[in-house]
Amino acid sequence: MQYVDKWRAVAAATGAADRAEAEDGVRLAYRTAELSEPERIIWVDSPRAGVEAVRSLGDGTGRSVRHEVRTQPWAQERRRVHDELGPVGYAELWARTGARLWDTTRALSERIRTGIVESFARELVEESEVRSVLLDAVLGQHDAAWLAAFDGRSPRLEGLARVAEHTGWWWPHEKVTVICERPVELHRDEAGRLDRGDGPALAFPDGFALHAWRGMPVPAKFLSDLAHLTLERIRAEENAELRRVMLEYYGYDRYLEESGAQPVHRDETGVLWRIELDGDEPVVMVEVVNSTPEPDGSNRTYWLRVPPTTRTAKEGVAWTFGLNPDAYEPVTQT
Amino acid sequence: MYRQGDVLIMPVAEEAVPSHAADARSEPRDARGRMVLALGEVTGHAHAVTGRGRLVREAGPFGPMLLHLPEGGRVVHEEHAAIPLPKGWFRVVRQREYTPGAVRIVAD
Numbered sequence: 496m497q498y499v500d501k502w503r504a505v506a507a508a509t510g511a512a513d514r515a516e517a518e519d520g521v522r523l524a525y526r527t528a529e530l531s532e533p534e535r536i537i538w539v540d541s542p543r544a545g546v547e548a549v550r551s552l553g554d555g556t557g558r559s560v561r562h563e564v565r566t567q568p569w570a571q572e573r574r575r576v577h578d579e580l581g582p583v584g585y586a587e588l589w590a591r592t593g594a595r596l597w598d599t600t601r602a603l604s605e606r607i608r609t610g611i612v613e614s615f616a617r618e619l620v621e622e623s624e625v626r627s628v629l630l631d632a633v634l635g636q637h638d639a640a641w642l643a644a645f646d647g648r649s650p651r652l653e654g655l656a657r658v659a660e661h662t663g664w665w666w667p668h669e670k671v672t673v674i675c676e677r678p679v680e681l682h683r684d685e686a687g688r689l690d691r692g693d694g695p696a697l698a699f700p701d702g703f704a705l706h707a708w709r710g711m712p713v714p715a716k717f718l719s720d721l722a723h724l725t726l727e728r729i730r731a732e733e734n735a736e737l738r739r740v741m742l743e744y745y746g747y748d749r750y751l752e753e754s755g756a757q758p759v760h761r762d763e764t765g766v767l768w769r770i771e772l773d774g775d776e777p778v779v780m781v782e783v784v785n786s787t788p789e790p791d792g793s794n795r796t797y798w799l800r801v802p803p804t805t806r807t808a809k810e811g812v813a814w815t816f817g818l819n820p821d822a823y824e825p826v827t828q829t
Numbered sequence: 830m831y832r833q834g835d836v837l838i839m840p841v842a843e844e845a846v847p848s849h850a851a852d853a854r855s856e857p858r859d860a861r862g863r864m865v866l867a868l869g870e871v872t873g874h875a876h877a878v879t880g881r882g883r884l885v886r887e888a889g890p891f892g893p894m895l896l897h898l899p900e901g902g903r904v905v906h907e908e909h910a911a912i913p914l915p916k917g918w919f920r921v922v923r924q925r926e927y928t929p930g931a932v933r934i935v936a937d
Contacts, residue, residue: 500860685869716838739928776929785834786910801928815924823835825832829910 499595501715502643503757505729506600509681512662512674514538519659521672524654533672540676542664543611546628546674556780557669559631565655569641572649593644594802599687602762605635606712607697608688610705628666630820634664675762676700684709692703692744708740723743726753730773747780747798758782760807764823768798776803782809786828796813830861832901835874835924836867846918850895852914855883866894866921874907878914884921894921 507725522532527692534684535553539545549556559786575701577585608629615625635658658665658674665674680698682691688710691698695704695715706715721744729745730740749769760767765783774780783790801811813823831838859865863877864884878884880902885895896919905911 587854760837779927786832799924802927815926816922817925818837818922823830825830825837827912828832829834829912 498592498643498646502548502592503596505642506596506603506639507683508676512538512676514662517658517661517674520657520659521665521667521674522654523559523562523657523729524815525560525667527568527651527654528560530560530563530669532669533670535671537671537673537678539673540701541703542607542629542632542675543614543699543703544614544701545632545664545666545673545675546611546613546625547630549628549668550624552671552673556666556671556673560667560669561633565633568651568655569645571762572645572652576645576648577648578695590646592646596640596643600637600640602688602710603697604634604789606639606705606707609712610703613704629653631666632664633658633667635659635665635675636690637664674742681706685808686710692718694718708743711740713737715718726750733774742778743823747778762808764812765808767805767811777802779803781808781815815823831912831914832905833876833904833912835907836904837922837924838866838904838912838914839922841895841918842914843918845847846895850872850897850918853885853895853904854866856886856894864904867923876904876906876909878904880900883925893923894917896921 518536521536525532537548539548574760575645575786576588580588608626611626611629612622615800616622626704628687633655638655638659641660642652645652646656663675663677665672676699678697678699680695682689682696682825683780684690686709691706692708696707698704705716706713706718708718721741724741724745729738729741729750732741747768751770754770756768756770758766759769765781768780768782770778770780779802780798780800782796785797799811800814803816805814807810807820810820811822813820816823830840847882856864857931859875859877861877863875863879864882866876866878866884868875877897880898882898882902885897887893887895887913898916898919901916902914903911904914904915
């Protein structure tokens, strides 16, 4: 567990890199791979700038040594640990370490890749060219999942681990290593998806940024307009996903109140609301009250969207737990 | 049946416990020795059970899970009042929310 917590923090770390530690890690990784240390280490402010730097340096960097520095030692350590623990033991090791970080870190690095490719599309750079540079990147902090699995048992991965603990993506080449700063902003929801309503969910020091609401990529302009939403603007939005974001941002409670919505049903579990939308399925929600009081003594009210076929508040609350209304009978709620 | 925030804990009769549950691998406890029913990825707040027993994951990253408490226990959370649980088997279900075309997990 301690490795998972440590590497979860590494994957989510923001702020300036510890450049001296990261550079030591790079040199150690080259030495471990029995390569000469790079002649030069170039720092850039985002993975996007990293792609730019690798492209502009061209042949001056020498060939990519990602295979020797990262892929090969990782594969060999995986085989060694697998042989040592057996297939069951290895599966258990992965389940309690790397598997717990895999989905969220992979989703994040994939979003960064997509964002980089899109940003170059505006400059008319071939997508395949950008993707091939991205394939040569070592993901630093975003390699947290597999570094968590081998932490404490694979000294030969120490260089890679040290870079990851202190900074972000990097490109190992024969003569030159290009290495990126970490993000300055990273905002995610409880499920680990990029999520922010009033600015970029991920931003690097040079301004390269991704905007997202509950994981859904949205244009920066869309977010800046959220602060000036009106009932009419929400109703006029034709994209159902964007309209949902607008409703969530505006607040279902405020929308219900201002649009004069009437409760459809009320019982001991809460209140059922329904908003009809032109050309889309209605929004049906249960309003429920948190049973544990807040520090100020008030009880927080919240809304959960339920299927449009829901007819009673209890049916809605039961649905959120996958139950039929008859089966939902909590004796204690907090 | 007990509800703590977005987690529902339902008693399961002994004879209704799936036969494979007895041999299934237990979920590891956290650094404080607790069985974690649900963990907030960002806040680190957890619905967790103290006491003797085991937690078995049935399917998927968000459960359902089976909880066995041979002597009873207590489910705790940073923002909710603790709930004492009697001894026995339980099914643990995480609350979900409807979104058109998909269903997502609620997190509190």
